[in-house]
Amino acid sequence: MTGSASELARRLGDHAEAVCREYLPNGHRSGNYWMVGDVRNTRGRSMHVRLKTSTKGPAGKWVDEATSEFGDLLDVIRESCGLVDFREVADEARRFLSMPLPPPQLPGAQRQPAAKRGSPEAARRLFGMSQPIVGTLAERYLAGRGILLSTRERALRFHPGCYYRDLVTGETQTLPALIAALTNLNGQITGLQRTWLDPLGQGKAQLADPRRSLGDLLGNGIWLGHQPGAPVPVMAAGEGFETMASLKVVMPVLPVAAATSANHLAGLTLPPGCRRLYIAADADAAGRHGIERLSQRAGEAGILALVLRPQLGDFNDDLRHFGPAHLAAWLSDQLVPEDVRLFLPPG
The missing domain is CATH 3.90.980.10 (DNA primase, catalytic core, N-terminal domain)
Structure with a gap:
């Protein structure tokens, strides 16, 4: 943990009960613990926050017995306030710590709904x-x-x-x-x-x-070069973002989508009107299932699916080791001739 985060968590632990009353008002104290449903302030008893340092550990640490989640009071602030950026979490913690003994949150007080x-x-x-x-x-x-x-x-x-x-x-x-x-x-x-x-x-x-x-994630992707609602007669898809971005470097007008994993590639939603789908392969055997399943789904939808294969482990390896001109030449032998003219710039 960074020094600033560690220090903030320790100082929050010094006021653990006050933190819980502020950010987990749906809970209650039971002995040396604050009991609540979860870190998002749901009513219940499965999560317990240690209020005082003991032989079991420092004040402010918590465990949710129902989900096996655990953490410190910075996590409580993040989840109860719906924050994502750590700097905002830290700012909120510092705001709280400027008040030695803050009163409990007033009934009906509104916070930004937690995400x-x-x-x-x-x-x-x-x-x-x-x-x-x-x-x-x-x-x-x-x-x-x-x-x-x-x-x-x-x-x-x-x-x-x-x-x-x-x-x-x-x-x-x-x-x-x-x-x-x-x-x-x-x-x-x-x-x-x-x-x-x-x-x-x-x-x-x-x-x-x-x-x-x-x-x-399922069905969705990191789309590059795709305008929402625009027709996509030809596209490429694959697992990794850097793999697909590498293809985009040498075929800048071709819409591409990275599905982030083999399972998500298998379930990628294909745009209406798509006629040809290029699927980027790599040397990872685990990705074959995704390629095979997506190819099958494309065929069932009347889409021609063609697999693009790199020379090395993946297309980013090819791009870095051989350069864009060599990669473009390698791809030209794997594309439909019409697509070579459309998507590969003249050498």
Whole structure:
């Protein structure tokens, strides 16, 4: 946990009961614990917050017996206030700590409704808190992967301090992140993918899982070059964002969609009027199920499905090792001749 977050959590623990009365008013005290339904302030008793430091642990730590979730009072503030950005969580904690003994929340007092963890609303809030990638660490990260995209790609944003929680230890920190929105065919954001970045510009952050998705993912994708409502007679789809963005580099007018996983690729919703679908493969055997299932669904809908295969592990490997001209030449032998003329710029 970063020093500032650790210190805020410790100071909140010093006033654990007051924090619970403020942010979990649907609960009640029972001995050395505050009992409530869950971290989102639902009525019940499955979650208990330790109010005083004991041999069992420090004040402010909590466990939800029903879901096995656990955390500290910063998590309570985040969930009860519906916050996503850690800086806002920290600001709210500092506001609270400026009042030594705050009174309980008055009945009927209104807060911003909490966005359920992992929900499409949480995804939309985080995307709204982010900024365009132009001139940011996210743009430099993509450029380092050989991915140079149009500034008109609205699916991509940058967050300078995105909240990361270690799922094993429960520790938290804030790191810069590339934010990629997943949308439905109408352009509505249903989820997003976060890629945490090394603050010094050394690629992805050194984390066990530097890439995570949230929201409603099935059927939706990270769309590049797609205008909601516009016809999509030819498109490409694949699992990974960087794989599909690499194809977009050499075929800039071809709409592409990244489904984020093999299972989600299998369930990707295809736009009405699509006639040809190129499916990007990679060397991962786990992805074959997604390719086969999507190909089957496309065939049942009367869509010609063709698999594009890289030379190396995936198309980003090809782009970085061989360059865009070589990748374009490699793809030209796999595309329908009409699509070579439409989507591959002249060499």
